[in-house]
Amino acid sequence: MYEKPILQVKHLQKQFGEGCPHCFDKESVYLEKNYCTVCGTVHAVRDVSFDLYPGEVLGIVGESGSGKSTMLQGLYFDSSMTSGAVYINQSELTGQNVLSLSSQQKRYIRNYIYGMVYQNPVDGLKMKFSSIGNIAEKMIAAGNRNVSNIEKRSKELLENVHIPLRRMKEEPQYFSGGMQQRVQIAKALSNNPPILFLDEVTTGLDLSVQASVLDLIKQIQRELHISMVVVSHDLAVIRMLADRSIVMLNGEVIENGLTDQILEDPQHEYTQQLVYSLL
Amino acid sequence: MIAKPHFAFFDEGSKKEIRRATLKAVAIPGYQVPFASREMPIARGWGTGGLQLTLSLIGRNDVLKVIDQGADESVNAVSIKKLVQHTTGVSVTEKTQEADIIQSRHRIPEKALKEDQILVLQVPNPEPLRKVDAREYMTKRMHAEDDYSGAWLLLFEQIMKFGRMSTGASHPVYVNGRYVMTPSPIPRFDNPKMHQSKGLILLGAGREKKIFAVPPYTSVESLAFDDYPFTVESFEGKACKLCGSTDVFLDEIIDPDTGERTHQCNDTSYCMEQLNSEEKVEVENSYV
Numbered sequence: 001m002y003e004k005p006i007l008q009v010k011h012l013q014k015q016f017g018e019g020c021p022h023c024f025d026k027e028s029v030y031l032e033k034n035y036c037t038v039c040g041t042v043h044a045v046r047d048v049s050f051d052l053y054p055g056e057v058l059g060i061v062g063e064s065g066s067g068k069s070t071m072l073q074g075l076y077f078d079s080s081m082t083s084g085a086v087y088i089n090q091s092e093l094t095g096q097n098v099l100s101l102s103s104q105q106k107r108y109i110r111n112y113i114y115g116m117v118y119q120n121p122v123d124g125l126k127m128k129f130s131s132i133g134n135i136a137e138k139m140i141a142a143g144n145r146n147v148s149n150i151e152k153r154s155k156e157l158l159e160n161v162h163i164p165l166r167r168m169k170e171e172p173q174y175f176s177g178g179m180q181q182r183v184q185i186a187k188a189l190s191n192n193p194p195i196l197f198l199d200e201v202t203t204g205l206d207l208s209v210q211a212s213v214l215d216l217i218k219q220i221q222r223e224l225h226i227s228m229v230v231v232s233h234d235l236a237v238i239r240m241l242a243d244r245s246i247v248m249l250n251g252e253v254i255e256n257g258l259t260d261q262i263l264e265d266p267q268h269e270y271t272q273q274l275v276y277s278l279l
Numbered sequence: 280m281i282a283k284p285h286f287a288f289f290d291e292g293s294k295k296e297i298r299r300a301t302l303k304a305v306a307i308p309g310y311q312v313p314f315a316s317r318e319m320p321i322a323r324g325w326g327t328g329g330l331q332l333t334l335s336l337i338g339r340n341d342v343l344k345v346i347d348q349g350a351d352e353s354v355n356a357v358s359i360k361k362l363v364q365h366t367t368g369v370s371v372t373e374k375t376q377e378a379d380i381i382q383s384r385h386r387i388p389e390k391a392l393k394e395d396q397i398l399v400l401q402v403p404n405p406e407p408l409r410k411v412d413a414r415e416y417m418t419k420r421m422h423a424e425d426d427y428s429g430a431w432l433l434l435f436e437q438i439m440k441f442g443r444m445s446t447g448a449s450h451p452v453y454v455n456g457r458y459v460m461t462p463s464p465i466p467r468f469d470n471p472k473m474h475q476s477k478g479l480i481l482l483g484a485g486r487e488k489k490i491f492a493v494p495p496y497t498s499v500e501s502l503a504f505d506d507y508p509f510t511v512e513s514f515e516g517k518a519c520k521l522c523g524s525t526d527v528f529l530d531e532i533i534d535p536d537t538g539e540r541t542h543q544c545n546d547t548s549y550c551m552e553q554l555n556s557e558e559k560v561e562v563e564n565s566y567v
């Protein structure tokens with residue numbers, strides 16, 4: 001790939017706790033997975049770096065607790081990172097570490113450049129507002145003050161994610177998990193963001209519902225050429241969606257490369273286990 | 280020995296504290312300033328926020344008017360007037376133009392405020408974003424960051440549900456292009472009266488311990504969408520059956536016996552004055 005990455009993540013770090021000399025080193029014997037037995041600090045994300053290229057789907061796979069959600073929430077500015085830098089290759093932002101921008105500028109990025117689908121729909125939706133209102137929220141936040149315009153776009157999106165329009169005024173709290181994820185996806189897409197984050201979109205859904213949500217994501221990728229970071233602990237999901245992948249363990253990246261290559265010839269012991277369990 | 284009661288109920292320290300909060304509110308139009316709301320001899324939620332503002336401001340020579348939903352003689356208005364009079368000895372009036380301080384609940388008088396008048400509005404729920412987020416620290420952050428998409432979302436939801444913006448009262452306003460504020464539960468009809476008002480408007484919430492303000496000559500804009508503009512209640516084709524006024528907020532009166540619907544000025548003192556001036560004209564005319 002000779003193109004410039006649209007998103008660059010450099011040495012991202014998130015720890016819960018102060019840290020101590022005993023857990024400074026990643027190989028320290030005092031670390032139990034991501035947890036320091038001396039000072040009690042959790043090293044949720046440790047020195048994570050990667051690039052995301054325009055139009056590509058990057059998979060992030062790793063066991064529960066490996067730091068995937070923590071990292072996405074950091075990228076989306078939901079929680080602050082301990083250290084690290086993130087660069088977005090969009091004219092007005094080029095060369096700036098977006099993690100250090102003002103909260104107003106971060107809001108701008110969330111409204112115009114990023115879309116996010118949370119692992120837990122409660123984090124991404126207002127459960128007591130109508131579904132169309134949930135989709136509208138992001139357009140309103142981006143400054144749209146035209147109801148018919150917002151309504152038209154929302155209906156398009158609802159149709160795209162296969163939610164019948166007759167249900168658009170219902171509150172997502174009465175929807176099934178799969179439908180809630182669809183509303184989240186519609187909301188995330190509303191402002192045509194160039195970058196989309198998807199956190200375990202299919203986890204907890206019935207297999208048939210899973211398949212249809214995955215189809216939807218593939219369709220979005222084909223038609224809209226959005227760059228996506230797809231997080232899952234399920235290698236099968238990653239295999240279906242991602243061209244390139246990184247594998248995380250205890251907050252660290254232990255392997256990265258083309259998804260097919262990782263599947264055929266896993267290097268790290270953990271990845272080998274993961275791949276063989278899939279076969 | 281019985282201690283001499285304080286002028287205007289409060290000790291000077293308390294009044295100063297309320298005035299300091301008021302000054303801050305005037306300096307930051309539309310911003311909710313927290314203050315140490317006092318215990319009052321009337322129940323919270325019955326206008327203690329407005330009452331505290333009035334008591335902190337009133338001087339011996341001031342003239343007070345108190346209205347409740349447009350009426351000077353309602354029980355609430357009368358008990359507030361009594362309390363202020365009892366502790367200050369100031370005189371009261373029903374005529375809007377004679378008052379220095381007008382304390383009101385649910386209405387702004389029909390007669391425009393003058394530069395030397397202060398309107399004190401009682402506020403039950405000061406936070407226009409409360410339905411967006413129940414947590415105070417979240418709504419505070421939204422105000423700080425000028426993040427009002429939630430306020431618009433509430434209006435959008437109304438349009439989706441009812442086909443129009445259905446706020447009967449408390450339709451949110453942008454003050455000085457910066458803070459979104461509740462105008463208190465006044466009808467939409469009264470929102471435009473806040474815009475570029477010549478007189479100072481103070482709003483007090485006793486239970487929620489907040490003071491906010493619209494200083495004189497400040498821009499006050501009701502929130503609306505491009506294709507769903509803000510509108511006031513329409514009384515087209517209707518007039519007050521007593522004084523004949525048409526460009527005022529009218530109450531609908533249904534005769535319990537006949538079921539007949541008529542309309543009357545909600546602002547009773549305004550109605551009275553219209554009647555008096557009509558009589559005067561009649562009297563003058565009859566001498567010609």
Ligand SMILES: Nc1ncnc2c1ncn2[C@@H]1O[C@H](COP(=O)(O)OP(=O)(O)OP(=O)(O)O)[C@@H](O)[C@H]1O
Nearest residue numbers: 016034042044063064065066067068069070071233
């Ligand atoms: N507020 C917090 N305080 C302390 N530790 C936390 C906090 N939030 C997350 N962690 C820890 O950070 C680590 C990473 O959690 P995270 O939710 O990012 O994992 P994940 O990879 O998304 O897992 P899953 O597949 O279960 O979603 C875990 O060990 C978790 O317990």
Ligand SMILES: [Mg+2]
Nearest residue numbers: 068069070119
């Ligand atoms: Mg997770």
Ligand SMILES: [Zn+2]
Nearest residue numbers: 020023036039
């Ligand atoms: Zn440690």
